[in-house]
Amino acid sequence: MADRLKGKTVIITGAGQTPGETIGNGRAMAMLFTREGAEVLCVDRLLVRAEETVALVAGEGGKAFAHQADVSRNADCAAIIEAAKTRWGRLDVLVNNVGIGDGDGPVHRIGEAVWDRIMDVNLKATFMMTQHALAVMRPQKSGAIVNISSLAAIVGGSLVAYEVSKAAVNRLTTSTASAVAGQGIRCNAIMPGLMDTPMAITGTTAATGQTSQAVRESRDARVPLRGKMGTGWDTAYAALYFASDEAAFATGVVMPLDGGMSTRFG
Numbered sequence: 001m002a003d004r005l006k007g008k009t010v011i012i013t014g015a016g017q018t019p020g021e022t023i024g025n026g027r028a029m030a031m032l033f034t035r036e037g038a039e040v041l042c043v044d045r046l047l048v049r050a051e052e053t054v055a056l057v058a059g060e061g062g063k064a065f066a067h068q069a070d071v072s073r074n075a076d077c078a079a080i081i082e083a084a085k086t087r088w089g090r091l092d093v094l095v096n097n098v099g100i101g102d103g104d105g106p107v108h109r110i111g112e113a114v115w116d117r118i119m120d121v122n123l124k125a126t127f128m129m130t131q132h133a134l135a136v137m138r139p140q141k142s143g144a145i146v147n148i149s150s151l152a153a154i155v156g157g158s159l160v161a162y163e164v165s166k167a168a169v170n171r172l173t174t175s176t177a178s179a180v181a182g183q184g185i186r187c188n189a190i191m192p193g194l195m196d197t198p199m200a201i202t203g204t205t206a207a208t209g210q211t212s213q214a215v216r217e218s219r220d221a222r223v224p225l226r227g228k229m230g231t232g233w234d235t236a237y238a239a240l241y242f243a244s245d246e247a248a249f250a251t252g253v254v255m256p257l258d259g260g261m262s263t264r265f266g
Contacts, residue, residue, distance in 0.1 A: 015050055053066070
């Protein structure tokens, strides 16, 4: 274990994952952060998935704790922060790592209920978690918030609610960074592009009817860097930088993590 986050207390939402052959962003972050010396509260809508992540961390000698919550509910968001305060007395890092796109589509096809649900999970939850976390971080005059956005915030066209929600997360990031910089709190965002995570592959196979191998080959072919998608570990290492003191002068950054895809889109 290293010590880039030694002594840090961290909340990661979406720290469980959809079952699959690879690792998701949340689980990879929880494992990497604890390897670097942090203690992590692993939050997931399904407790069993958070517990699976905690078990993997414990197997490596790290410290993590499972917490069940629906982050689209304000009371649950408040309870997450209270759990962290009760356990540690402080909060150093919040990673907002939630996102859904079920039922999404182009603007002329999506229903109002689908739009509302995606906005609640992808955007409103990030706002509420940030607001509750700041109630702890502002008196401390320290803290780091890392929002997991998406390259879909700046490119796309076929998943309107997901794209709009993640574009709004980007603006929420920069607005938050500006508002709390005076208290020594940083807020940054990562925009993963095509990633080989269980949620991405399972969702695409379900939507297209293709095999997982066909989906991977198609997605790989679209990535300029080595012709391969990224992984949950790539997201985790980017988040580790923003969570650590190495990023002490970085705030309001919205960083593509896409193997060069955005260089082709502008």
